[in-house]
Amino acid sequence: MIQIPRIAIIGAGPGGLMLARLLHLDGIPTALFERDAHALARAQGGTLDLHADSGQLALERAGLTDGFRLIARYEDQGSRVYDKTGALLFADDKAADGDRPEVDRTALRELLLASLPAGSIRWDHVLREVQAREDGAYDLVFDDETVGPFDLVVGADGAWSRVRPLVSAYKPQYSGLTFIEFGIDAVDERHPALSRLVGRGKADIQGDGRALIVQRNGDAHLRGYAIFRVPPDWATTTFDFASPASARARLAAEFEGWAPEVLDLIWASNDQIVPRPIHAMPVGHHWPNRAGITLIGDAAHVMSPFGGEGVNAAMLDAAELARHLIEDGNWKNAVRAYETAMFARLVEPAEQAAEAAATEFSHIGLELTLRHLAGHVRLRREGAGPS
Ligand SMILES: Cc1cc2nc3c(=O)[nH]c(=O)nc-3n(C[C@H](O)[C@H](O)[C@H](O)COP(=O)(O)OP(=O)(O)OC[C@H]3O[C@@H](n4cnc5c(N)ncnc54)[C@H](O)[C@@H]3O)c2cc1C
Incomplete structure (x- = not known):
């Protein structure tokens, strides 16, 4: 230069x-x-x-x-999809070669x-x-x-x-989606059932127009996002984020009727609970x-x-x-x-x-997720695209 x-x-x-x-x-x-x-x-x-x-x-x-x-x-790099009853709809557990x-x-x-x-x-x-x-x-x-x-x-x-x-x-601009972030430490040791639920990668659990996406991080830490389509100020006016115990209970209430083994992801959280309105x-x-x-x-x-x-x-x-x-x-x-x-x-x-x-x-949101994931697996097997 x-x-x-x-x-x-x-x-x-x-x-x-x-x-x-x-x-x-x-x-x-x-x-x-x-x-x-x-x-x-x-x-x-x-x-x-x-x-x-x-x-x-x-x-x-x-x-x-x-x-x-x-x-x-x-x-x-694994990926799983469940419905709110805890039924496994998709699993790609062999993604380590991605x-x-x-x-x-x-x-x-x-x-x-x-x-x-x-x-x-x-x-x-x-x-x-x-x-x-x-x-x-x-x-x-x-x-x-x-x-x-x-x-x-x-x-x-x-x-x-x-x-x-x-x-x-x-x-x-606000996308219409708000993530509420939570975390679980030492999951393998303290919560083996949750460790098995999430597996080695990401679990996406959908139902009732909302979702829980939980990802395995290093050091056996799980980081989760509860995802809602809501107005931009909904989270700050609905939750008391200064009190993790109160925010946790309020978050669990949003998922009332979901399988207890799925709800345990929220109850086991031991981190700060933090709102993340998504902008683009x-x-x-x-x-x-x-x-x-x-x-x-x-x-x-x-x-x-x-x-x-x-x-x-x-x-x-x-x-x-x-x-x-x-x-x-x-x-x-x-x-x-x-x-x-x-x-x-x-x-x-x-x-x-x-x-x-x-x-x-959307009314076919889950179907689109499953189709998208199946496409990724197929491309990886063919050695031609994203893992
Ligand atoms: C909930 C959530 C999940 C995400 N998950 C993923 C994912 O899985 N994969 C992925 O690829 N991306 C993900 N992203 C997006 C990703 O975080 C960003 O795209 C990425 O961090 C952008 O990097 P950056 O360096 O441009 O900006 P940033 O990472 O935002 O870094 C900006 C830096 O600038 C500093 N800064 C800001 N303002 C000032 C200022 N006025 N003066 C001085 N310093 C300042 C900040 O402190 C920060 O260190 C996620 C985002 C969110 C919100």
Whole structure:
């Protein structure tokens, strides 16, 4: 690369960290700002499956495949579907040979953090706004200081990006679905029946226009999502999340009449119970190129988590932006080329995620789930597609 711009990355999620790592490998310095006070300031969330042609590809370009294999859980790619009586409708328990291994989000963040030189991240920096300067560069306004100038500001700051307003007036829209998240520790030892119910992977239990999706994480932890089609403020006005015991009992009441062995998933939860209203950017979201500002990951295209594309797309965005910055002679053209390809690449997964969110709980929702899963198994057996 001939010109090296002064680059700021906002957000040390999977996208921002991957971008910093890839540019660092090529000797391009970045300033990476993160809202969290430190690496362990909050739990990073549940398990993610990394796809061969996106998340894993980015890790390979970043020289992190060996490290990833140490934390990847190939054995946890199974999938089951039950109805509310606990009847098993579908089981794919032999998925360990699939190419979408699971990884705990915290382990992935640790892998990426360890791949950067010490002191690369400026923790405890909550971006308030990006200010355009008269010379064409940008200053970053934080609570206690203004930092700059930077030639290129990359918003990797997730769904509620504070960089996005500089290029787009769009905001994420409520999908109509709210997830209520809960967790169960030491499931193999303390709740062997629940361990068997979920198996090695994910259990999707549907009925009465609602669902429980429970995923096995590392360290015998189960993370569950109770999924409802409700108004956006329903969860906060219905549950007392400050009291896990009260929230748990209220959640169980929502599933009254379901088989006791299924309801035990809720009663056994020993974590915080947390609402996650699901928002998404409009399918095909794009913006006219603005010199010096761009977005990667959820900041550009947050979508509903059905399909598990979000983290994979964020890491591939980072890999592609880095590739253009390293290979193209002019950094402004490099950003433009990244954006043009990214906009086109994201249309199909965003469409699929939106359709999955729209059809969840439709009168044929369960049938669509079963058909979709059977298709995956068939493709894997033929060695031709997603696992
Ligand atoms: C319930 C749920 C389940 C999901 N399950 C899956 C799944 O199974 N598979 C999958 O692929 N995806 C899943 N996703 C989506 C996935 O989490 C995201 O797509 C992915 O994390 C996007 O990565 P990112 O780096 O773009 O953003 P993020 O992971 O959101 O990271 C953004 C970072 O920016 C920081 N930040 C935010 N604002 C500021 C600010 N103002 N100043 C400084 N720093 C800031 C944040 O603290 C964070 O560290 C799920 C999402 C949800 C809500």
